[in-house]
Amino acid sequence: MAEASTQVINRIKSYYRNMSDKEKRIADYILKDPNKIIHTTINQVSEDLGVADATVFRFCKTLGYKGYQALKISLASEIVSPIQDIHEKITEEDSEMDILQKVFQANMNAVQYTKDIQQEATFSKALDYIVNARQIHFYGNGGSGVTALDGQHKFMRSGLPSHAYTDTHLQLMAASQLTSEDVALFISHTGSNKDILEVIEVAKENGVPTIGITNFAKSPFSKLVDVCLFTTSQETDYRSEALASRIAELSIIDALYVNYSLKHQEQAQHAQTKMRDAISRRRL
Secondary structure, rough: OOOHHHHEEEEEEEEHHHOOOOHHHHHHHHHHHHHHOOOOOOHHHHHHHHOHHHHHHHHHHHHHOOHHHHHHHHHHHOOOOOHHHHHHHOOOOOOHHHHHHHHHHHHHHHHHHHHHOOOHHHHHHHHHHHHHHEEEEEOOOHHHHHHHHHHHHHOOOOOOOOEEOOHHHHHHHHOOOOOOOEEEEOOOOOOOOHHHHHHHHHHHHOOOOOOEOOOOOOOOOHHHHOOEOOOOOOOOOOOOOOHHHHHHHHHHHHHHHHHHHHHHHHHHHHHHHHHHHHOOOOOO
């Protein structure tokens, strides 16, 4: 069994004695193979154990999590299997190609685990906000600002008016002009950036649908936005978890962009044709 989050596992063990028979079955299911949980939906767990989805949900709430996804995120961010550990620990003795391999593996792990913890209903809700929006704004500070700029770059190709803001004052000014017909997407790795939280509050005061992308389920950020999509990554000796999670953030935005473009094919094709024609002027 992979080493799992002491937080999640210890919570289960501490509550175990007072659990009902059904809850103990869920607890045993998780303790037997915690790694399996991050690849399993709540429906699959309930079917495997012959219990209702609501029972699994209440079990997660009993442990102090908002729901099944929050428990999955906690496990996914802290489970480290021996194979992953070999790839991710970088030492001074590693060759240049060893380091290259480990960096790529860390990025692939971040994308894989992030994909596995996505919930269809949550992703669909975020997509619906974008599909019905008049325009989309991306907000992020620091490294998250890079992701925001990439979001603008992607969605500009879809024909949906897109803007990215990485300066706090401009973010507040832009958010104050949005309406319920728009959508605002915020990126914050930690979910505790005060400046971004203020911008979200301004957007919500105007009735703007808000989408968040963060690595931390239990954060002020995730509670404030209307719908939150989560990434998961692990920190290594020479790379912070924020660096690997950026690859996952970009992948989430890419998935939203492709879905949007498919739902607005004619608009996206027209926009891309005009864009290619304009860019072609720069080529010899």
